[in-house]
Structure formats: structure tokens, C-alpha cells
Amino acid sequence: MQPTRRDERDQIRPDADGALVRRPIDPQRLLAAVASPEAGANVLFVGTARGFTNGVETTGLEYEAHDSMATEALERLCTAAVDRFSLLACAVEHRLGRVAIGEAAVGIAASAAHRRAAFEAAEWLMERIKREVPIWKCEEWADGRRAWVHAEPAAAARGGDAGHERGDGPVDAGRRRSRGRGRRR
Amino acid sequence: MHHASSSAGGQLRLALFAGLAELAGTRALDIPWAGGSVGDLRQAIAAARPAVAGLLERSAIAVGGRYADDDAIVQAGADVAILPPVSGG
Incomplete structure (x- = not known):
């Protein structure tokens, strides 16, 4: 994970330690990566593998990605977030492979x-x-079954945004009319 | 698949992901391809692997790492990825 900083935005390059990781995520390292003497607020979000969803027990998760497109998308989103919210810095990591319940x-x-x-x-x-x-x-369940999650496109995703965004225009959830999405900055 | 059996002998290797790869039984699907649009490609894939047709409908197609409309042209040998609805986070 290479933090995106206001003054370095144009120097970001994918490197071996990109936003996709196959090791445990280290929240302290993420926080340290965005540290700045100008900061008065440092927010850390850690999404963890949940053991129960609607009463059904999940025993583990596995993630995969289109590595190059996902890495590029995460870097682009970090850059966009720095611009949009006038951040000092931001850093994102998403884990791939098996993730045990409770892990990030x-x-x-x-x-x-x-x-x-x-x-x-x-x-x-x-x-x-x-x-x-x-x-x-x-998702891997207690009864031994497993299934990839491919949600039906939500009404919000089909018809543009539903108020989650702040004037971004429609966010296409990966349908056919999405050409150029990767260029949004 | 008449359009995909041309003597031009072109081919496409499609990268499949997640549930789509599971339904197709492979992560790298080779199909004969003489050129055509992304829309044509959707039909060719559904014909080659009927099991993926439903999920394919809801999937995006990227050519050379960029999301492509159904009317975009795909050359033989292009780098094509079929991306089902995402579920990261």
C-alpha cells in the first residue's frame, strides 16, 4: 500500500506493495502511512469477515480480484478521495485469498x-x-457450501446513484455502459 | 457461432473471475474469434458455455483493462476480461 498524499498525487506508481495484499492487513501501518503534522483527524476503517449474516453462519471468506484493474481502481479512488475531501493523505488495502472470521x-x-x-x-x-x-x-458456510457473491444490480446502481454519492453522477455497477469509468477523476 | 469460425483463425483468451469461472469450469476460456463487437462476443461466449449465460448478462467486459460498451470492437488476440458483479469490501 502506497499512501496517496496531496503533494505526491502525480507520483503514485503501482509497486510490489500495492493496495491488494495476500497477508494480514496491519491497521497501525495504514494509520502510520497517512500521518501528517497538518492532520487533526485520522480515521481508520477496518472491514472484518463477519461470522453471521442474517442468522446464517459463515466460516470464512475468500477474495479474488482482477489484479491490475482493481489496483488501478483503488489508486484512482484514493486520488479522487484526496481531491474531493481535501484529505492530507489516504491509504487503502484489500486482502485477497482466504480471510478467517474476525480478520480484516x-x-x-x-x-x-x-x-x-x-x-x-x-x-x-x-x-x-x-x-x-x-x-x-x-462465502463459505458452516454446512460446507460455498458461493461467490454476485448481487443482483440494486435499483440504485441501475438508475444511477441513490443519494450515497455527493453529486458524482451515476455510478455504474459494472454494466455495459461503463466505458470511461476508469477515467473519472 | 458462424462469425467465430472464420478461416482467419483468430482466437481470444478470456479471463473469467469468481462465479463466472466456476460456472464455466475454467478461468481462461479460449474461443475462436475473427473479430466483432463486445455484443457479438457476449453471444459467442453464451454459445460456447451456456452455463454462464445468465451471469454473463450481468457482467461487464473489459478489453485491454478498460470497460467496454457492447458496440466496442474486439480484435482477435485482445486481452479480454469478463467481470461479474463485484462484491469486495
């Missing part, structure tokens, strides 16, 4: 002068990650 699947850190921007940025990033980054989750 995704981590987001955002630093800003004041808390509102940092909180909003973390929430916005999480929404975007779930909706448009080519990463997939496979």
Missing part, C-alpha cells in the same frame, strides 16, 4: 485537518470500493 478484509485510513472530511472520505471510499472495484468475495 479491507482497511482504509484517511487523514485531514478536521474530522468531518476524514470520516466522510472513509465512508465514501468504502461505498465506491464495494460498488465498482473488480474484487469478488466467496
